[in-house]
Amino acid sequence: xxxxxxxxxLVGIFTVLPSPALAAAPLDAKVDAEPAQVSTVxxxxxxxxxxxxxxxxxxxxxxxxxxxxxxxxxxVYVDPEDWSSNxxxxxxxxxxxxxxLAWEIQAVNAGHFAAYVVVVPYxxxxxxxxxxxxxxxxxxxxxxxxxxxxxxxxxxxxxxPLLLGLAAAxxxxxxxxxxxxx
Amino acid sequence: xxxxxAPPAVGxxxxxxxxxxxxxxxxxxxxxxxxxxxxxxxxLVLLFLFSVLLSAVTYLTSTNQALNFLxxxxxxxxVLQFAVAVGVLATLVVSADGISGERERGTxxxxxVTPVPRRSIIADxxxxxxSLWFAxxxxxxxxxxxxARGVGILGQALxxxxxxxxxxxxxxxxxxxxxxxVCNSNKTSIAASIFLLLILFxxxxxxxxxxxxxxxxxxxxxxxxxxxLAYISSMLVEGHSWxxxxxxxxxxxxxxxxxxxxxxxxxxxxxxLTRGVNAG
Amino acid sequence: xxxxxxxxxxxxxYGGRSAIEDVSFTASQGEIVGLLGPNGAGKTTTIxxxxxxxxxxxxxxxxxxxxxxxxxxIRRSIGVLPESSGYPSHQTGGEYLRYHGRLYGLSRxxxxxxxxxxxxxxxxxxxxxxxxxxxxxxxxQRLGIARALINDPVVVFLxxxxxxxxxxxQAQVLNIIRSIAKAxxxxxxxxxxxxxxxxxxxxxxxxxxHGRVVASGSVGEVIKTALIEQSAxxxxxxxxxxxxxxxxxxxxxxTIDQAAGQPDVLILAVDRPGTxxxxxxxxxxxxxxxTAAGIPVLRFELEGARLSDAFLKMxxxxxx
Numbered sequence: 003x004x005x006x007x008x009x010x011x012l013v014g015i016f017t018v019l020p021s022p023a024l025a026a027a028p029l030d031a032k033v034d035a036e037p038a039q040v041s042t043v044x045x046x047x048x049x050x051x052x053x054x055x056x057x058x059x060x061x062x063x064x065x066x067x068x069x070x071x072x073x074x075x076x077x078v079y080v081d082p083e084d085w086s087s088n089x090x091x092x093x094x095x096x097x098x099x100x101x102x103l104a105w106e107i108q109a110v111n112a113g114h115f116a117a118y119v120v121v122v123p124y125x126x127x128x129x130x131x132x133x134x135x136x137x138x139x140x141x142x143x144x145x146x147x148x149x150x151x152x153x154x155x156x157x158x159x160x161x162x163p164l165l166l167g168l169a170a171a172x173x174x175x176x177x178x179x180x181x182x183x184x
Numbered sequence: 185x186x187x188x189x190a191p192p193a194v195g196x197x198x199x200x201x202x203x204x205x206x207x208x209x210x211x212x213x214x215x216x217x218x219x220x221x222x223x224x225x226x227x228l229v230l231l232f233l234f235s236v237l238l239s240a241v242t243y244l245t246s247t248n249q250a251l252n253f254l255x256x257x258x259x260x261x262x263v264l265q266f267a268v269a270v271g272v273l274a275t276l277v278v279s280a281d282g283i284s285g286e287r288e289r290g291t292x293x294x295x296x297v298t299p300v301p302r303r304s305i306i307a308d309x310x311x312x313x314x315s316l317w318f319a320x321x322x323x324x325x326x327x328x329x330x331x332a333r334g335v336g337i338l339g340q341a342l343x344x345x346x347x348x349x350x351x352x353x354x355x356x357x358x359x360x361x362x363x364x365x366v367c368n369s370n371k372t373s374i375a376a377s378i379f380l381l382l383i384l385f386x387x388x389x390x391x392x393x394x395x396x397x398x399x400x401x402x403x404x405x406x407x408x409x410x411x412x413l414a415y416i417s418s419m420l421v422e423g424h425s426w427x428x429x430x431x432x433x434x435x436x437x438x439x440x441x442x443x444x445x446x447x448x449x450x451x452x453x454x455x456x457l458t459r460g461v462n463a464g
Numbered sequence: 465x466x467x468x469x470x471x472x473x474x475x476x477x478y479g480g481r482s483a484i485e486d487v488s489f490t491a492s493q494g495e496i497v498g499l500l501g502p503n504g505a506g507k508t509t510t511i512x513x514x515x516x517x518x519x520x521x522x523x524x525x526x527x528x529x530x531x532x533x534x535x536x537x538i539r540r541s542i543g544v545l546p547e548s549s550g551y552p553s554h555q556t557g558g559e560y561l562r563y564h565g566r567l568y569g570l571s572r573x574x575x576x577x578x579x580x581x582x583x584x585x586x587x588x589x590x591x592x593x594x595x596x597x598x599x600x601x602x603x604x605q606r607l608g609i610a611r612a613l614i615n616d617p618v619v620v621f622l623x624x625x626x627x628x629x630x631x632x633x634q635a636q637v638l639n640i641i642r643s644i645a646k647a648x649x650x651x652x653x654x655x656x657x658x659x660x661x662x663x664x665x666x667x668x669x670x671x672x673x674h675g676r677v678v679a680s681g682s683v684g685e686v687i688k689t690a691l692i693e694q695s696a697x698x699x700x701x702x703x704x705x706x707x708x709x710x711x712x713x714x715x716x717x718x719t720i721d722q723a724a725g726q727p728d729v730l731i732l733a734v735d736r737p738g739t740x741x742x743x744x745x746x747x748x749x750x751x752x753x754x755t756a757a758g759i760p761v762l763r764f765e766l767e768g769a770r771l772s773d774a775f776l777k778m779x780x781x782x783x784x
Contacts, residue, residue, distance in 0.1 A: 045335050087423045108423060147334075155246035158326045159239040166232040166323070173225035180556060180595040212566045224554050290550025294611065297515050297546075298567040299539040457517055 030058025033137040041143045052119045053102045056095035064124040075114035112146030217312030238327045261420045264345040271320035275353045279313040279360030280377035284370045302452040317353035351436045352412040358443030365454035384409040408436040465492035468651040474523035483509040484675040498662035499655040501672035507655040528618040543612030547623040553597035568615040582610040602633035623655045659772045673779045687774045695733040699763035702728040
């Protein structure tokens with residue numbers, strides 16, 4: 003009987019109390035994003051900054067900040083890798099410490115988009131969204147522009163081969179004249 | 185008709201001897217080889233065909249209404265890849281003809297009996313071969329300008345193309361001359377060089393969707409051509425910084441240094457009437 | 465006379481095979497030296513060694529006072545027309561010569577004037593702007609000789625310069641060779657297996673066979689060294705044959721035979737050659753005696769007094 007009680011107690015302890023290996027402690031952090039609105043043209047480069055503050059009483063441990071971009075209007079396919087080549091930054095914060103992360107972005111599609119940064123504990127199993135901290139959205143308006151036109155390319159497309167062809171023909175003609183002994 | 189050779193004009197003997205006392209022949213071979221390449225029309229024909237190819241690519245790109253920003257950057261990358269491919273091929277073929285071709289045409293011996301240093305002969309032939317790469321790059325400039333001006337990568341694209349392309353062309357030009365020196369037959373020399381280039385280009389043509397494990401990575405990085413082109417792509421298309429993928433340039437740099445070093449060290453023993461280092 | 469070419473026991477081996485072995489000879493300023501030998505004798509190898517295209521396995525040489533270790537200095541002092549020399553077909557004769565002038569360090573203007581002068585000397589002035597691909601074989605050889613002279617060399621090496629030329633072309637080239645030695649006081653080393661050329665222009669010959677020197681010296685010395693039996697064919701009118709025999713009986717060193725099938729031809733041979741009796745002198749006296757006796761000489765052909773006879777004897781002896 004005592005053995006059964008002991009076993010039951012142990013099972014209860016391990017069931018009720020979350021194991022540190024099974025569940026991450028919630029991340030006490032605050033993430034902002036600046037600016038809130040960006041307007042640019044296709045191909046334009048801009049920077050957003052995300053101050054991250056550890057609002058908890060404990061050190062954050064290793065955390066990962068990750069940038070995402072999504073199309074919020076229309077059916078534009080967004081490959082975040084095309085927008086920014088460095089979308090993950092790893093850091094750790096002491097209690098109360100704040101650090102500003104900078105993100106270089108280039109608008110490679112036209113339309114309306116939103117960028118945001120997600121901060122997750124790094125190296126732990128995250129269950130649900132307890133460990134996630136998400137920044138406010140940065141609204142990005144990208145105006146399209148015509149960067150290339152057939153008419154603009156035509157002078158080069160025609161002139162370069164024409165000049166080279168004439169030069170090649172000229173040298174062949176000259177070589178033939180020399181070859182004939184004249 | 186009785187032909188007789190008159191004594192040289194007054195003072196000519198002294199001039200000739202004095203001229204011969206000076207360091208003779210530096211860059212003379214390069215000048216003549218370049219003249220042979222360009223005034224004979226062979227170089228210009230190559231450039232003409234190359235420009236037709238680029239014109240087709242540029243025109244198709246510019247008429248594409250659905251072209252997006254990245255595809256335009258990829259078009260710039262494609263033009264540079266063509267320029268490097270064609271320029272390096274031309275450089276390799278000309279350098280592969282450098283010594284074995286002279287042997288076959290019977291003109292090497294008359295060069296060997298002049299006081300031009302053997303290393304100078306090799307260096308000049310390399311310069312002449314590289315002129316094809318530089319000319320190819322020059323021809324590609326207006327096309328890169330047209331394609332790149334809307335996406336703001338003109339300067340970067342040209343600088344990348346020039347630096348990486350020159351490094352790759354230099355390395356392969358040196359290899360071509362080495363192959364030429366050890367082949368008695370010009371056909372063998374040129375065929376071997378072209379085969380080598382095809383092997384080096386092969387990894388760049390694999391579909392990008394294929395799983396790329398460690399073996400592919402090794403294949404890519406050990407290949408001066410593929411790694412050079414990968415570096416260009418990483419900067420132009422993927423927007424990486426110039427230091428981010430600098431490791432891609434290790435192989436092209438090492439190829440240029442090792443092949444160039446071998447030419448400098450073994451040059452005098454390579455430029456011989458018959459093939460090989462120990463021949464003659 | 466200044467010695468401009470000195471070869472001392474030159475040897476060139478390829479693996480276990482000797483291309484030439486212990487070749488030694490000298491040549492002086494203004495001399496034309498004929499390097500003779502059958503095909504494969506080592507003539508071209510010898511020239512390539514002396515012109516620093518090949519390196520000797522052993523032995524030494526000097527050209528224009530420069531030792532064999534001073535290859536750049538030697539190259540500045542020599543002009544070479546290699547055997548089967550190729551020419552860039554797309555260049556003109558003028559361009560070709562100017563290019564080679566620049567290779568020897570001439571300035572552009574010097575190269576231009578030297579080229580024009582040499583092309584005129586070799587009879588190519590009117591074709592200087594034509595592509596070499598339009599030149600005949602003889603014109604190319606003359607162009608090659610002009611190229612060999614562009615640096616006003618002290619020694620000129622010509623390897624088979626008349627190869628493939630018609631008689632007129634050969635004569636032109638030989639004239640040029642003579643004038644090179646005379647007008648420019650240059651030493652000419654002429655490699656050939658055409659013996660009449662050598663007899664015509666060379667003051668000295670070196671005969672090679674199987675890579676070794678089998679004879680060297682003036683043409684007369686080489687013929688004497690060969691110890692060839694001299695003979696002659698004498699044709700006189702048929703009714704005077706006996707009278708001719710009686711005249712010839714007065715020469716104790718002479719043997720007289722009848723030519724087979726030709727009753728009017730006598731075969732004369734000088735006994736004991738090389739014993740102090742100069743066969744040529746005997747034959748001269750024979751001719752003088754026959755003509756003094758009033759006997760018309762219809763034909764007199766000397767054999768064994770030519771370089772070709774010496775050459776054949778020496779090269780076949782070496783084989784034996």
